Amino acid sequence: MINSSAFQGKKAAYFTLGCKLNFSETSTIGRLLGEMGVVTAAKGEPADICIINTCSVTDMADHKCRQAIHRMVRENKGAFVVVTGCYAQLEPETISRMEGVDLVLGANEKARLIQYLSEAWTDKTDEENGLHRHFSVATKDIKDFAPSCSRGNRTRYFLKVQDGCNYFCTYCTIPYARGFSRNPTIDSLVRQAEQAVAEGGKEIVLTGVNIGDFGVSTGETFVELVKELDKVGGVKRYRISSIEPNLLTDELIDYCASSRAFMPHFHIPLQSGSDAVLKLMHRRYDTALFAHKIRLIKEKMPDAFIGVDVMVGTRGELPEYFEETYRFLESLDVAHLHVFPYSERPGTAALKIPYIVSDREKKLRSKRLLSLSEEKTEAFYARHIGTTAEVLLEKAARGKAMHGFTRNYIRVELPSSQADEALDNQIVTVRLGDFNSDRSALKITL
Ligand code: SF4
Secondary structure: OOOHHHOOOOEEEEEEOOOHHHHHHHHHHHHHHHHOOOEEOOOOOOOOEEEEEEOOOOHHHHHHHHHHHHHHHHHOOOOEEEEEEHHHHHOHHHHHOOOOEEEEEOOOOHHHHHHHHHHHHHOOOOOOOOOOEEEOOOHHHOOOOOOOEEEOOOOOEEEEOOEOOOOOOOOOOHHHHHOOOEOOOHHHHHHHHHHHHHOOOOEEEEEOOOHHHOOOOOOOOHHHHHHHHHOOOOOOEEEEOOOOOOOOOHHHHHHHHHOOOEOOEEEEEEEOOOHHHHHHOOOOOOHHHHHHHHHHHHHHOOOOEEEEEEEEOOOOOOHHHHHHHHHHHHHOOOOEEEEEEOOOOOOOHHHHOOOOOOHHHHHHHHHHHHHHHHHHHHHHHHHHOOOEEEEEEEOOOOOOOEEEEEOOOOEEEEOOOOOOHHHOOOEEEEEOOOEOOOOOOEEOOO
16 A cells, blocks of 8 residues: 655655666656655755666766765755666665665666655654665566656657567676566557657657567567557657667668658667677677668668667777777768777676776777767768758757757757747757857757
């Protein structure tokens, strides 16, 4: 039984680290607490409840999580502090021992946050009052799927279509932190998309850990999901947050090319452009397959924006393998590289690979790829200057320029003199002008 009176009038503060999926889940936690009568604390106002949704993708992420917990505890004296997310699943005991932390919820438990809070606040004694408790189950027992479809900070909705991963790439801890791949039914996701439309949503980003694996729990497929979601008329735009190249089927690319609302925008993790390194990583494709996917997308959707994840300095990445990666990326018609340095994760199979890349070398390699990425993004944007595009505008602070994105993910800037709250979440057709002052967007006027 939930003790709803315990929630009434309480103020909550949220802090999220990590991926879009985490942001979407925090947003859902906020909505659920809101339904119980909890309000979000204004900036700088002390909160009664702090929710910290953590990430554990690198050593640095773990460090930032600990810093965030210390800061939240310090800034919200006496608040009930809850830590959840990937780092909470992997290190529940360490976190629960941290000063000021009351409750740690692992991957399977976060869906039942309200219940845990209600129980903690209803208990009589201090010991039982949730202080320093942690709840998490072993990875193999993470079975629950916490549904989530929420409006992010901006205009977009994030619809979680899948969670967990069965791939066990040698460098990755995500399968340990989020459990095995699982998903809800297509029907339930269609209903959530319809609800987002009813709330005024126009753009939905499909999120998950390994989205293309959708269907393992329900016997459905990702392309079937895409086709059904496309029928939800009120949604003007869908984006797929990221999809493994081996799961980005030719059928899916074909469908997106002629679909009503799936945008010509793809984000595909490559990780390395060397087949030898891909093997060490236990990735399930080679560079030939990756190049085929890029060619097919560009053949069907010449203006598509393609972003690519690349990891540098993984164990085993000899200098010649990095050079192969550089040349491979140079040859691809993609618009952006999301570059991140490899970080050693406890318990991963990659630790058995003997060749280690120094931090200094990792930095140099990252720098080269970042500068290649800048060239590619600039060239992609420059090709569109002078063309006409549909833009979905996003809310801006008073007196500030408004931003938005074209169908193919070019960021645009509307000057502050034309910014208007009434334009928030509106789709307008504009001519794309030159670069803005910091070259992060193309200028538009109405
Ligand atoms: S596909 Fe590989 S990198 Fe991606 S979440 Fe699964 S194990 Fe991690």
